[in-house]
Amino acid sequence: MLNPTPGLPAFDYVKPASLPEASHFLAAHGDTARPFMGGTDTFVRMRDGFWGEKHLVDVKHFEGMNAIAFDSDSGLTMGAAVNMNRVIASPEINAHYPLLAEAARTVASYQLRSRATIVGNICNGSPAGDTTGACLVLHGVLHVHGVNGPRTESLDHFFLGPGKTVLQPGDIVTAISFPRPPQGWAGRYLKLGRNALGDLAIVGVTALGYPDSTATSGCRFRLALASVAPIPYRPVAAETILAENKIDENTIVAAAEAAMNGVKPISDARGSARYRQMMVRNLTRQAVTDVWQQIGG
Amino acid sequence: MAVHNITFTLNGEAEAAVVPSHMTLLQMLREEIVMTGTKNGCAAGECGACTVLLNGEPVNSCLVLAVECDGQTLVTVEGLAHDRQLDPLQQALIEIGGVQCGFCTPGVLISARALLDRNPHPTKADVQAALVGNLCRCTGYVRIIDGVLAAAERA
Numbered sequence: 001m002l003n004p005t006p007g008l009p010a011f012d013y014v015k016p017a018s019l020p021e022a023s024h025f026l027a028a029h030g031d032t033a034r035p036f037m038g039g040t041d042t043f044v045r046m047r048d049g050f051w052g053e054k055h056l057v058d059v060k061h062f063e064g065m066n067a068i069a070f071d072s073d074s075g076l077t078m079g080a081a082v083n084m085n086r087v088i089a090s091p092e093i094n095a096h097y098p099l100l101a102e103a104a105r106t107v108a109s110y111q112l113r114s115r116a117t118i119v120g121n122i123c124n125g126s127p128a129g130d131t132t133g134a135c136l137v138l139h140g141v142l143h144v145h146g147v148n149g150p151r152t153e154s155l156d157h158f159f160l161g162p163g164k165t166v167l168q169p170g171d172i173v174t175a176i177s178f179p180r181p182p183q184g185w186a187g188r189y190l191k192l193g194r195n196a197l198g199d200l201a202i203v204g205v206t207a208l209g210y211p212d213s214t215a216t217s218g219c220r221f222r223l224a225l226a227s228v229a230p231i232p233y234r235p236v237a238a239e240t241i242l243a244e245n246k247i248d249e250n251t252i253v254a255a256a257e258a259a260m261n262g263v264k265p266i267s268d269a270r271g272s273a274r275y276r277q278m279m280v281r282n283l284t285r286q287a288v289t290d291v292w293q294q295i296g297g
Numbered sequence: 298m299a300v301h302n303i304t305f306t307l308n309g310e311a312e313a314a315v316v317p318s319h320m321t322l323l324q325m326l327r328e329e330i331v332m333t334g335t336k337n338g339c340a341a342g343e344c345g346a347c348t349v350l351l352n353g354e355p356v357n358s359c360l361v362l363a364v365e366c367d368g369q370t371l372v373t374v375e376g377l378a379h380d381r382q383l384d385p386l387q388q389a390l391i392e393i394g395g396v397q398c399g400f401c402t403p404g405v406l407i408s409a410r411a412l413l414d415r416n417p418h419p420t421k422a423d424v425q426a427a428l429v430g431n432l433c434r435c436t437g438y439v440r441i442i443d444g445v446l447a448a449a450e451r452a
């Protein structure tokens with residue numbers, strides 16, 4: 001009989017004393033080892049047999065991993081192990097990057113968010129992550145420690161496919177940092193789940209807009225879509241329409257349709273491909289309208 | 298596979314355990330320590346029946362490794378009553394009828410305790426948001442929410 005609540009498959013828990021030690025351990029064990037943060041995704045995938053790592057490497061105790069630091073020139077740096085409830089509660093994040101808190105509030109439940117991390121979600125390469133869109137439009141940069149020491153990775157070319165990223169064995173993301181967002185910006189995350197709170201996104205739309213006199217429309221938008229492509233998706237055609245045309249209802253509808261036509265989502269238990277496409281259009285229109293009103297439209 | 302000697306504080310008492318790497322906190326509580334108030338509903342972070350406080354914050358104990366609790370402080374539903382006095386939340390849920398089969402109750406109580414600790418005067422919407430991760434198949438939630446609000450009022 002199928003065990004309805006199986007435990008986790010056997011593995012070794014490893015807690016290295018330093019980052020270099022952790023990177024070397026991970027590199028030496030290749031596919032059989034994986035770093036973990038809150039484990040909210042990792043343990044479920046292990047339990048369900050999708051991942052069969054023999055070593056799980058705990059990396060959340062290293063220096064800086066739990067810190068949130070804001071500087072009015074350089075922006076925000078958030079340790080990779082900062083959990084989502086701390087993002088939601090952080091005065092600095094609410095004051096300067098409220099979009100991150102808005103997106104984090106839509107994730108699962110309070111008790112899951114006490115363990116779930118924004119960076120862990122990014123590292124797992126999920127196209128459905130609620131907070132990943134905010135990280136993309138806020139131009140987040142990952143700080144990575146690998147076998148050759150520290151480096152940074154932009155999120156623009158980070159995602160390769162579902163569960164696939166540019167990270168190599170030995171790489172540990174230690175933090176994510178964000179520059180100061182553009183002057184006068186506003187953001188919005190709209191999520192459609194099967195219920196009002198707690199579900200995974202059927203479709204998620206992140207929009208960020210700001211005044212920009214170099215754009216024909218007088219403003220620029222950055223958009224990101226969740227759960228509609230193999231990777232978190234930036235609908236560039238829609239962004240271009242919003243930069244090159246006077247913003248009014250027609251332009252916003254045209255941009256929303258461009259976003260819809262740019263995605264080829266899959267059908268699954270949460271929604272059909274056609275439904276997802278239509279919801280991309282509707283939510284994009286709504287999110288852009290909301291942001292446009294906030295930035296002085 | 299590796300085993301680990303860990304020590305932690307459980308409901309105010311010092312505890313020690315020997316746990317394999319892949320044992321969850323939920324398994325340790327129920328199967329090693331044999332403290333079965335904390336329930337196993339889904340083992341996937343969905344139902345909240347396994348919710349306990351880890352350093353004062355509610356977590357799904359099915360998604361925490363026992364070994365991660367080395368040196369940490371845990372509170373389970375067994376730790377809510379003090380000196381033969383029920384927690385006001387327990388008292389209110391009993392009086393208002395927020396318990397039917399009771400399977401979700403330990404997790405609900407822990408989530409609600411954590412809510413009142415961080416926000417002693419929650420609105421109904423605050424209570425609903427705090428209990429999103431605690432599924433109940435019996436009560437329809439109305440009396441659970443009423444009970445939490447009543448406990449907050451009495452405190």
Ligand code: FES
Pocket residue numbers: 336337338339340341342343344345346347348357358359360
């Ligand atoms: S048993 Fe842990 S959330 Fe269901």
Ligand code: FES
Pocket residue numbers: 395396397398399400401402432433434435436
């Ligand atoms: S009382 Fe039965 S599940 Fe809640």
